Amino acid sequence: MKDQASSLRELVQEKNEYNGPQAAPPAPPPPPSVVVMPPADDAQTVVPAYKRVFRPTIRTSARVIAITSGKGGVGKTNLTVNLAFAMKKIGRRVMIIDADLGMANVDVVLGTVSKHHLLHLLQPEVTLQDVLIHGPYGINYISGGSAIERAVDFTPQERQCLMDKLTACETMADIVLIDTGAGLGRNVLDFILAADEVVLVTTPEPTALTDAYAVMKAYSKNSEKKDLKIVVNRVYDEEESNEVLMKLQRTSEKFLSMSLTSLGMIYEDRSVMNAVKRQQPILAAYPDAMAARCIEAVAKNILYGGDHEIRLGWKGFLQKLLNFS
Numbered sequence: 001m002k003d004q005a006s007s008l009r010e011l012v013q014e015k016n017e018y019n020g021p022q023a024a025p026p027a028p029p030p031p032p033s034v035v036v037m038p039p040a041d042d043a044q045t046v047v048p049a050y051k052r053v054f055r056p057t058i059r060t061s062a063r064v065i066a067i068t069s070g071k072g073g074v075g076k077t078n079l080t081v082n083l084a085f086a087m088k089k090i091g092r093r094v095m096i097i098d099a100d101l102g103m104a105n106v107d108v109v110l111g112t113v114s115k116h117h118l119l120h121l122l123q124p125e126v127t128l129q130d131v132l133i134h135g136p137y138g139i140n141y142i143s144g145g146s147a148i149e150r151a152v153d154f155t156p157q158e159r160q161c162l163m164d165k166l167t168a169c170e171t172m173a174d175i176v177l178i179d180t181g182a183g184l185g186r187n188v189l190d191f192i193l194a195a196d197e198v199v200l201v202t203t204p205e206p207t208a209l210t211d212a213y214a215v216m217k218a219y220s221k222n223s224e225k226k227d228l229k230i231v232v233n234r235v236y237d238e239e240e241s242n243e244v245l246m247k248l249q250r251t252s253e254k255f256l257s258m259s260l261t262s263l264g265m266i267y268e269d270r271s272v273m274n275a276v277k278r279q280q281p282i283l284a285a286y287p288d289a290m291a292a293r294c295i296e297a298v299a300k301n302i303l304y305g306g307d308h309e310i311r312l313g314w315k316g317f318l319q320k321l322l323n324f325s
């Protein structure tokens with residue numbers, strides 16, 4: 001019987017086993033202008049269709065989506081910033097929390113400098129508005145800043161202070177994107193375990209794949225939720241992306257009993273590097289580039305594809321992260 005290690009080796013070695021590209025995933029449905037749901041008692045009451053009343057469901061909580069990876073440098077920050085750009089364009093209110101602590105990544109990609117970061121909130125005179133950066137292209141974000149401690153290491157008063165000040169983010173955003181660090185540090189795990197949805201970014205590189213698998217394993221072991229979303233970045237063709245996906249999915253289902261949902265792939269594209277050099281999101285600098293179009297498709301898959309129940313929402317995320325029971 002194959003063990004986990006041999007299956008992983010296959011994951012990164014068996015290049016020739018693949019039998020051609022899979023059918024492309026179905027295109028996401030067109031954006032609904034409002035989400036309409038039938039009334040809750042619809043199933044029990046027999047009402048003629050022409051008399052049925054539909055009530056729009058208005059979401060009151062923000063979707064919290066953590067963007068993470070096993071290996072560093074696989075494209076998390078570029079994806080996060082460009083997803084925010086794409087979602088903003090579609091009309092969603094998005095906020096980024098730059099939680100790749102010590103790196104100030106979002107600042108670099110947007111060409112901004114943040115004076116305040118998350119931990120300044122611990123100072124009584126600093127408000128949420130002081131740390132919230134209104135970046136270019138309408139992208140709002142909060143910098144994690146350097147040398148942040150693990151939230152659980154704060155005193156109860158400090159945690160309460162962060163909770164009180166950060167709760168209001170919910171009224172400012174429909175979607176909160178958390179750009180986490182890479183790997184399995186407790187810091188990163190805290191963020192991904194508190195978020196309702198987790199997007200794991202990988203490239204087809206063997207080292208990125210084995211590190212991605214390590215994150216999948218840690219997530220499945222520690223999370224109540226058994227579902228990860230995945231984006232394969234820097235691929236040369238669809239076949240390469242399908243191959244990576246298929247192998248990760250097979251390994252995940254077999255050894256972790258966890259499903260992996262693909263949000264799409266992003267082509268290897270020099271325009272990403274050129275956009276970084278210009279300190280602009282690729283969607284702003286080169287909107288017609290292959291990678292830009294792929295990221296737009298990923299954004300639409302996140303917004304319109306599949307199920308995305310808000311379980312904890314923003315408040316629940318903060319409670320879990322800050323260790324409130």
Ligand SMILES: Nc1ncnc2c1ncn2[C@@H]1O[C@H](COP(=O)(O)OP(=O)(O)O)[C@@H](O)[C@H]1O
Binds near residue numbers: 076
């Ligand atoms: N699709 C891509 N095509 C080409 N280069 C890319 C692509 N995605 C990322 N890169 C390169 O990788 C670098 C690191 O990306 P970044 O988003 O900072 O990674 P991470 O946040 O995971 O550390 C970028 O500056 C860019 O040069």
Ligand SMILES: [Mg+2]
Binds near residue numbers: 076103
């Ligand atoms: Mg980064």
